[in-house]
Amino acid sequence: MQKLPLKIGLLGLGTVGSGVVKILQDNQESISIKVGRGVEVVKALVRNPDLPRAVNCDSFTLTTDARDIIDDPEIDIVVEVMGSIEPARSYIIESLKSGKNVVTANKDLLALHGRELLDAAKEAGKDLLFEASVAGGIPIVAALKHSLAGNQIKQLAGIINGTTNYILTAMADQGRDYADVLKEAQDLGYAEADPSSDVDGLDAARKLAILASIAFGSRVTIHDVFTEGISKISKVDLAYARELDCSVKLLALAQEDEERIEVRVHPAFIPNSHPLSSVKGVFNAVYVVGDAVGETMFYGRGAGSLPTGSAVVSDLMQVAHNLETYANGSLNCTCYRQLEIKPVSEFKSAYYVRLNVKDEPRVLASLAHMFAEAGISFASIIQKPKPGQEAEIVLVTHPCQEGQLQQAVEYLKVYSKVLDICNIIRVEGGQSWSGRD
Amino acid sequence: MQKLPLKIGLLGLGTVGSGVVKILQDNQESISIKVGRGVEVVKALVRNPDLPRAVNCDSFTLTTDARDIIDDPEIDIVVEVMGSIEPARSYIIESLKSGKNVVTANKDLLALHGRELLDAAKEAGKDLLFEASVAGGIPIVAALKHSLAGNQIKQLAGIINGTTNYILTAMADQGRDYADVLKEAQDLGYAEADPSSDVDGLDAARKLAILASIAFGSRVTIHDVFTEGISKISKVDLAYARELDCSVKLLALAQEDEERIEVRVHPAFIPNSHPLSSVKGVFNAVYVVGDAVGETMFYGRGAGSLPTGSAVVSDLMQVAHNLETYANGSLNCTCYRQLEIKPVSEFKSAYYVRLNVKDEPRVLASLAHMFAEAGISFASIIQKPKPGQEAEIVLVTHPCQEGQLQQAVEYLKVYSKVLDICNIIRVEGGQSWSGRD
Numbered sequence: 001m002q003k004l005p006l007k008i009g010l011l012g013l014g015t016v017g018s019g020v021v022k023i024l025q026d027n028q029e030s031i032s033i034k035v036g037r038g039v040e041v042v043k044a045l046v047r048n049p050d051l052p053r054a055v056n057c058d059s060f061t062l063t064t065d066a067r068d069i070i071d072d073p074e075i076d077i078v079v080e081v082m083g084s085i086e087p088a089r090s091y092i093i094e095s096l097k098s099g100k101n102v103v104t105a106n107k108d109l110l111a112l113h114g115r116e117l118l119d120a121a122k123e124a125g126k127d128l129l130f131e132a133s134v135a136g137g138i139p140i141v142a143a144l145k146h147s148l149a150g151n152q153i154k155q156l157a158g159i160i161n162g163t164t165n166y167i168l169t170a171m172a173d174q175g176r177d178y179a180d181v182l183k184e185a186q187d188l189g190y191a192e193a194d195p196s197s198d199v200d201g202l203d204a205a206r207k208l209a210i211l212a213s214i215a216f217g218s219r220v221t222i223h224d225v226f227t228e229g230i231s232k233i234s235k236v237d238l239a240y241a242r243e244l245d246c247s248v249k250l251l252a253l254a255q256e257d258e259e260r261i262e263v264r265v266h267p268a269f270i271p272n273s274h275p276l277s278s279v280k281g282v283f284n285a286v287y288v289v290g291d292a293v294g295e296t297m298f299y300g301r302g303a304g305s306l307p308t309g310s311a312v313v314s315d316l317m318q319v320a321h322n323l324e325t326y327a328n329g330s331l332n333c334t335c336y337r338q339l340e341i342k343p344v345s346e347f348k349s350a351y352y353v354r355l356n357v358k359d360e361p362r363v364l365a366s367l368a369h370m371f372a373e374a375g376i377s378f379a380s381i382i383q384k385p386k387p388g389q390e391a392e393i394v395l396v397t398h399p400c401q402e403g404q405l406q407q408a409v410e411y412l413k414v415y416s417k418v419l420d421i422c423n424i425i426r427v428e429g430g431q432s433w434s435g436r437d
Numbered sequence: 438m439q440k441l442p443l444k445i446g447l448l449g450l451g452t453v454g455s456g457v458v459k460i461l462q463d464n465q466e467s468i469s470i471k472v473g474r475g476v477e478v479v480k481a482l483v484r485n486p487d488l489p490r491a492v493n494c495d496s497f498t499l500t501t502d503a504r505d506i507i508d509d510p511e512i513d514i515v516v517e518v519m520g521s522i523e524p525a526r527s528y529i530i531e532s533l534k535s536g537k538n539v540v541t542a543n544k545d546l547l548a549l550h551g552r553e554l555l556d557a558a559k560e561a562g563k564d565l566l567f568e569a570s571v572a573g574g575i576p577i578v579a580a581l582k583h584s585l586a587g588n589q590i591k592q593l594a595g596i597i598n599g600t601t602n603y604i605l606t607a608m609a610d611q612g613r614d615y616a617d618v619l620k621e622a623q624d625l626g627y628a629e630a631d632p633s634s635d636v637d638g639l640d641a642a643r644k645l646a647i648l649a650s651i652a653f654g655s656r657v658t659i660h661d662v663f664t665e666g667i668s669k670i671s672k673v674d675l676a677y678a679r680e681l682d683c684s685v686k687l688l689a690l691a692q693e694d695e696e697r698i699e700v701r702v703h704p705a706f707i708p709n710s711h712p713l714s715s716v717k718g719v720f721n722a723v724y725v726v727g728d729a730v731g732e733t734m735f736y737g738r739g740a741g742s743l744p745t746g747s748a749v750v751s752d753l754m755q756v757a758h759n760l761e762t763y764a765n766g767s768l769n770c771t772c773y774r775q776l777e778i779k780p781v782s783e784f785k786s787a788y789y790v791r792l793n794v795k796d797e798p799r800v801l802a803s804l805a806h807m808f809a810e811a812g813i814s815f816a817s818i819i820q821k822p823k824p825g826q827e828a829e830i831v832l833v834t835h836p837c838q839e840g841q842l843q844q845a846v847e848y849l850k851v852y853s854k855v856l857d858i859c860n861i862i863r864v865e866g867g868q869s870w871s872g873r874d
Contacts, residue, residue: 023587023729030654033773034586131584137730139584147568147576149471150460150750217467275736278715283732292460292747293574295720296737299712300730310729313587327762336470 005038009069012082013044018054019309035320080104096124103315105132111206111222118333125329129315134207137307138300144214151290153215155255162282163198164250200229201265212254218339228266247277262342270429345403350427356420359391370411442475446506449519450481455491456746472757517541533561540752542569548643548659555770562766566752571644574744575737581651588727590652592692599719600635601687637666638702649691655776665703684714699779707866782840787864793857796828807848
C-alpha cells in the first residue's frame with residue numbers, strides 16, 4: 001500500500017462527527033484494506049477547541065475557521081456534519097467549488113436546497129453523497145438509487161423518526177399518556193427540550209422529501225409534504241388500536257399515482273400483520289414497494305453517533321472508490337422528471353373516527369347516514385358506554401378521499417347528538433393499500 | 438441520448454431470465470434515462486427455441502448455441518441465469534475471457550467456485566456481479582459490500598429459503614404436520630418434487646456461504662457450512678414454540694468469534710421479540726449486526742421471476758455505470774483475509790429439548806443433575822402429563838457448547854426413565870445472543 005492516505009476534513013465534531021472519527025479509528029485496518037489506502041481525518045471544524053471530546057483527537061487538528069478546511073489543497077473529502085442550513089450550505093458549495101468531494105448528513109439542507117447542492121456538485125464534477133441524511137445507519141438511499149433502480153417505485157412508507165416511535169411504542173406498551181412519555185424521553189435524551197421538530201412531524205417530512213425525490217426521480221421539497229404530528233394521540237386511541245389489531249405509527253408515506261406524487265407524514269393505524277408494525281422504540285424502517293421487487297423493508301437504527309457515522313463512512317469509501325476510478329461526480333442527482341404534487345383533498349385513506357355521542361336510540365343510524373351522504377361506508381364500529389348519558393363510538397371507514405371525510409366531519413359538527421369529535425386518525429397499510437393484496 | 442444501446446446476452450430464459458426481459462421491457466424508458474443509454478437483450482440461449490415463452494421475445498434472437506453469445510463482439514454483458522454448475526461455470530469464465538462483463542444469479546456456482554470465478558473476473562478486468570444469487574430482490578450483497586463496508590460485521594442471521602419458511606409458517610399458523618404442508622407446497626409450486634435441497638437446508642447453506650464470504654471478507658464455501666434441515670420439526674414443537682413466545686425458523690447464521698467464522702444452517706427457536714420472527718411465508722430477511730451500525734434487517738421476496746430479475750437488472754445498471762466511467766473490474770472479490778472455520782463442537786447455543794419420560798418422582802431432579810454434570814443449566818421447564826404412566830418434558834437450556842449438549846444427550850440415552858428424546862432444537866436470538874442486549 002504505497003498510496004498516500006485519503007485526507008478528510010470534518011465540518012463539525014458533534015454526535016455524528018465523533019462517530020465518524022471513532023469508526024475510522026476502530027476499523028482503520030479493514031477500511032484501509034478495502035479502500036486500498038489509508039483514510040485519515042486531518043482537520044475538524046469546531047466552535048471551541050478547548051471543550052472535552054468524546055473521541056481521541058490527537059491525530060488531527062481542531063480549527064475554528066472553516067477556510068482552514070475548505071481551502072486546504074491537501075484535503076480530498078469534506079464531511080459536513082454540522083447541521084442546519086447556514087453556514088453548512090455555503091461551506092458545502094464552496095468545498096465543491098474548491099475541488100473537494102463532499103459527504104453530508106444534513107437532512108434539513110437537502111430537503112430544502114437539494115437541487116441547488118446537487119447542481120453545484122454536478123458543475124464541479126465532484127461527489128455529493130448523503131446516505132446519512134435519512135434513517136441513520138439504514139442504507140435506504142443506496143437501495144433506492146442503485147439496488148432498486150430497475151423498478152418503478154410504487155410506494156414508500158417509513159417510520160423515520162425515532163423519537164416519535166419511542167413515544168408511541170411506550171404509550172402502547174405501558175398504557176401511558178403522551179405528555180408523560182414525552183417528559184421521560186426528554187429526560188433520557190431521546191427527545192429535545194423543544195421537541196416540536198420531532199413530534200410535529202417536521203423531521204420525518206424532511207427525510208421523506210429526500211427519499212421521495214430519489215424513489216420517484218422527481219424533486220420533492222419539505223414544502224410539498226403534508227405534515228401532521230403525534231401530539232393529539234391519546235392512550236385511549238392506542239387502546240382502540242390494540243383492539244383493532246393495529247399499531248399506531250408516525251408514518252411517512254409517498255406514492256406515485258397517475259404521474260403525481262403524494263407525500264405525507266401523519267400518525268396512522270397500521271395492521272399488526274404489516275411489516276412496519278413490528279418496528280418498535282427508537283428503531284426506524286422504510287418499506288418500499290417496487291413493480292418488480294414487490295414488498296421490501298429496510299430496518300435499523302435511525303440515529304445515533306455510530307449508526308449515522310456508519311452511513312457517512314460508507315459514503316467516504318464510495319468517494320474513495322470513485323477517486324480510484326476517476327468517477328467522481330458521475331452519479332449525483334437522480335431526478336429525471338418533475339411530477340406534480342397531489343393536493344391533500346385527493347389523498348385517499350381509511351379513517352378511524354372516535355366520537356363522544358349522546359347515548360340515545362338512532363344516533364348510530366344517523367351517523368351512518370351522514371357518512372353515506374359523503375359517500376363513505378364503514379369497515380368496523382365499536383360502541384362503548386360511558387358514565388352519564390354518553391357513549392363513545394369508534395368508526396373505522398373504508399378508504400375514501402380526504403375531501404369526503406371533511407364533508408362528513410362538517411355534518412358531525414352540526415349534529416347535536418355528537419358531543420365531541422375526539423380524534424380522527426388515518427388507517428393505512430391494510431388490504432386496500434395498493435401495495436398489499 | 439446518442440449512445441448505442443447496451444447489448445445483453447442471456448444464458449437461460451427460464452423464471453429469472455424471463456423476469457429480466459420483462460423488467461427491461463416494462464421499465465425501458467426510466468432505465469435508459471438512468472443508465473444514459475438503452476439496455477437491450479439481443480440474444481438468449483435456450484434449449485428449445487420452439488417452446489412457448491412467458492415473455493415477448495420478438496426483439497431478440499433465441500439460440501441453442503452458447504458460442505453465439507460468448508463469441509459475439511457486439512454483446513457487452515452476459516447474464517447467466519441457467520443455474521447449476523456446468524456448463525454455467527465454463528460459460529462465465531469464457532465470457533469474461535472474451536471481454537464481457539457478467540451478471541449471474543447462480544448461488545450453487547458461487548458457493549462452490551466463487552473464488553475461481555472472481556479471480557477470472559479480476560484477471561479479465563471485468564465485472565462479475567451476483568446480487569441475485571442470494572435472497573432474490575433483497576439487496577443484501579450491496580448492503581454488505583458497500584453500505585455497511587465501514588463496519589466489522591459481528592453477526593448475520595438470515596431466513597433465506599422461502600420454501601422452508603412457507604412450510605414452517607403454515608405449520609405454526611394452522612397447526613398442521615410437516616408432511617401435509619410440504620405436499621401442499623409442492624402442489625402450489627413453492628416446493629420442488631424433490632424438495633431435499635430446500636428442506637435439508639442446502640439451498641440456505643449455499644446462500645450463507647456467499648453472504649458470510651462478503652460479510653467477513655474471508656472465503657466460505659458450501660463445504661464449511663454445518664447444515665441441518667427442517668424435516669424433523671413436528672407440530673408439537675411449534676405448539677411449544679408458541680407457548681414459549683417463540684417462532685421456529687430455518688436460520689442461516691454466521692458470526693465471527695476470535696478470528697474464526699461460525700457458519701451454520703438449522704431450525705431454531707427465536708423469540709417473537711426478534712425482528713426475524715415476523716418474517717412469514719415465502720418472505721426472506723437478513724439480519725445483520727455491525728459494530729457501528731448496530732442491528733439492521735433487510736426484508737423482501739427471496740425468489741420469483743420479477744424479484745430476482747430486479748436484482749439482476751440492478752447489477753446490469755451497475756455494470757453500465759462502470760462502463761461509462763471505465764471502472765469495470767474495479768470491485769470484485771472483497772475477501773481480504775482467510776479465517777478458520779469454527780468446529781461444530783464449539784458452537785454455542787441454547788437448546789430446546791423435548792423428552793418423553795416415565796411419570797415417576799425424581800425424574801426431573803435426575804435430568805437436572807445430568808445436565809448439571811455437563812455444565813448446563815435450564816432457562817425454562819414445561820412438564821405435561823401424557824396418557825399412561827408417561828410425561829412430556831420440555832427443557833430450555835441456557836447457552837452452552839454443542840459438545841456439552843452432546844454429553845448431556847449421552848447421559849439421557851442411558852437413563853432408563855427417558856423413553857424417547859423426541860427432538861432437540863437450537864434456541865437463538867435471545868438476550869444471550871451477542872448482538873442483542
